[in-house]
Amino acid sequence: MVSRVIPVDPFDLVVFGGTGDLARRKIIPALFRRYCSGQVPEGSRIIGAARSELDRDGFCDMVAGAIREFSGGRACEDGTLERFLQMVDYVKLDASGEDGWSELTHLIKEDRTRAFYLSVGPALFGDIAGRIRTHGLVNDQTRIVVEKPFGHDLESAQALNATLAQHFHERQIYRIDHYLGKETVQNLMAVRFGNMLFEPLWNAQYVDHIQITVAETVSIGSRGEYYDRAGAMRDMMQNHLMQLLCLIAMEPPARFEPDSVRDEKLKVIRALDPVEPHHIVRGQFDGTGDEPGYREEVGHPRSTTESYVALKAHISNWRWSGTPFYLRTGKKLVARSSVINVVFKDAPHSIFGTDAGGAANILSIRLQPNEGITMHVTIKEPGPGGMRLVDVPLDMSFAEALGPEGEDPPDAYERLIMDVIRGNQTLFMRGDEVEAAWAWTDPIIAGWKARGEVPKPYDAYSKGPLDADQLMRRDGREWRGIKP
Numbered sequence: 001m002v003s004r005v006i007p008v009d010p011f012d013l014v015v016f017g018g019t020g021d022l023a024r025r026k027i028i029p030a031l032f033r034r035y036c037s038g039q040v041p042e043g044s045r046i047i048g049a050a051r052s053e054l055d056r057d058g059f060c061d062m063v064a065g066a067i068r069e070f071s072g073g074r075a076c077e078d079g080t081l082e083r084f085l086q087m088v089d090y091v092k093l094d095a096s097g098e099d100g101w102s103e104l105t106h107l108i109k110e111d112r113t114r115a116f117y118l119s120v121g122p123a124l125f126g127d128i129a130g131r132i133r134t135h136g137l138v139n140d141q142t143r144i145v146v147e148k149p150f151g152h153d154l155e156s157a158q159a160l161n162a163t164l165a166q167h168f169h170e171r172q173i174y175r176i177d178h179y180l181g182k183e184t185v186q187n188l189m190a191v192r193f194g195n196m197l198f199e200p201l202w203n204a205q206y207v208d209h210i211q212i213t214v215a216e217t218v219s220i221g222s223r224g225e226y227y228d229r230a231g232a233m234r235d236m237m238q239n240h241l242m243q244l245l246c247l248i249a250m251e252p253p254a255r256f257e258p259d260s261v262r263d264e265k266l267k268v269i270r271a272l273d274p275v276e277p278h279h280i281v282r283g284q285f286d287g288t289g290d291e292p293g294y295r296e297e298v299g300h301p302r303s304t305t306e307s308y309v310a311l312k313a314h315i316s317n318w319r320w321s322g323t324p325f326y327l328r329t330g331k332k333l334v335a336r337s338s339v340i341n342v343v344f345k346d347a348p349h350s351i352f353g354t355d356a357g358g359a360a361n362i363l364s365i366r367l368q369p370n371e372g373i374t375m376h377v378t379i380k381e382p383g384p385g386g387m388r389l390v391d392v393p394l395d396m397s398f399a400e401a402l403g404p405e406g407e408d409p410p411d412a413y414e415r416l417i418m419d420v421i422r423g424n425q426t427l428f429m430r431g432d433e434v435e436a437a438w439a440w441t442d443p444i445i446a447g448w449k450a451r452g453e454v455p456k457p458y459d460a461y462s463k464g465p466l467d468a469d470q471l472m473r474r475d476g477r478e479w480r481g482i483k484p
């Protein structure tokens with residue numbers, strides 16, 4: 001397969017929080033990988049801006065270390081890293097004071113795209129955005145990139161949107177949800193809208209239900225303080241799973257363009273019914289053996305934060321009325337598995353009799369790992385003995401089907417950063433989308449609080465709380481998708 005790298009003009013990218021964890025793990029390695037692929041042109045500049053007492057050489061050492069550790073062993077020609085480092089600069093800067101801002105201003109070139117990546121906590125968004133403006137750094141070529149968490153409820157998200165809007169147009173704001181940058185997530189749109197096969201069946205008449213699972217084996221690591229305030233509902237459901245739901249459920253956008261796509265996603269979020277309390281299960285993992293439980297990990301013995309959430313959602317529109325969407329996500333589960341299962345209805349009548357066997361068609365879209373698609377179809381079981389039906393998977397792994405490029409797809413951040421530079425907002429969340437997602441999430445969290453609900457315990461490295469299985473079984477259905 002031919003790799004098509006769309007060139008961009010030289011640009012300036014300033015990473016606030018340039019010495020932080022996200023910059024080291026994701027942003028810098030992503031830029032380096034794009035550089036190796038020939039997409040970051042010579043003459044571009046990557047400027048770290050942070051409070052750390054570093055000079056340019058010290059920052060370059062950090063950048064080189066981050067690349068060695070996190071760029072996935074990308075094999076580059078000799079000298080590539082050295083050439084990449086020539087593009088790197090550093091400014092010691094105080095985000096909420098004046099120190100360093102005039103140095104930064106002098107480094108920024110005229111007449112080229114300048115992107116400001118706010119890889120810092122949301123509390124600093126206002127200060128940084130304001131100083132970018134007062135230092136005369138805003139023009140038509142300016143873009144600002146912000147990370148989640150974009151607020152912790154509707155009110156705080158509205159406040160952040162209002163702060164950013166004081167300094168930038170919406171067309172300049174890039175709100176990252178890194179799930180949208182994943183190749184396989186974009187593939188959801190390709191599968192739905194690039195094939196004739198699925199779309200005619202993609203509605204409540206033919207689809208029994210849809211399951212979205214994002215299961216993680218990892219825990220909360222060093223982010224206990226943030227996570228204990230957020231929980232799985234705010235950390236994953238309100239954003240990543242909500243985006244997956246939108247892509248699966250939205251109407252076909254007229255074009256693959258920012259507002260066409262985002263308008264359709266917004267309609268899905270706004271059509272979501274409030275979730276009934278008995279349609280949600282919260283869980284918190286217990287320790288097993290040497291493994292600490294959630295409360296020990298966060299160092300908060302009475303924490304009632306959920307590390308798992310499963311729920312049943314309904315979308316009240318013509319396409320989906322009557323088809324439930326089951327969503328679940330959790331930490332320290334038995335396997336890492338992000339998968340969407342579209343479970344079709346049974347054939348209306350079995351000409352082979354009710355005892356012949358067979359099963360409903362299921363389209364399984366594996367987002368990670370082992371990215372691919374499986375279509376479960378019914379065929380005849382081989383051999384004599386009458387017509388017995390059996391369910392078999394038509395299985396496609398992208399790695400096998402696409403060769404080396406399918407095996408090593410670009411990281412989400414590679415795609416998203418280059419989209420910022422190209423000025424393409426299609427894979428970024430618009431302000432109204434984020435607010436609508438919070439408007440749906442807030443009453444769920446408020447309900448837990450009002451009812452004094454505590455999460456159900458589940459064993460670390462299990463499939464999650466038993467009540468989540470019950471949520472399905474009550475409806476005569478089963479979860480699919482977490483395989484140890």
Ligand code: BG6
Nearest residue numbers: 148178216218235236240338368
């Ligand atoms: C982040 C969450 O947004 O996504 C983390 O804050 C989570 O808690 C991570 O682990 C999952 O991302 P990925 O790309 O590993 O599936």
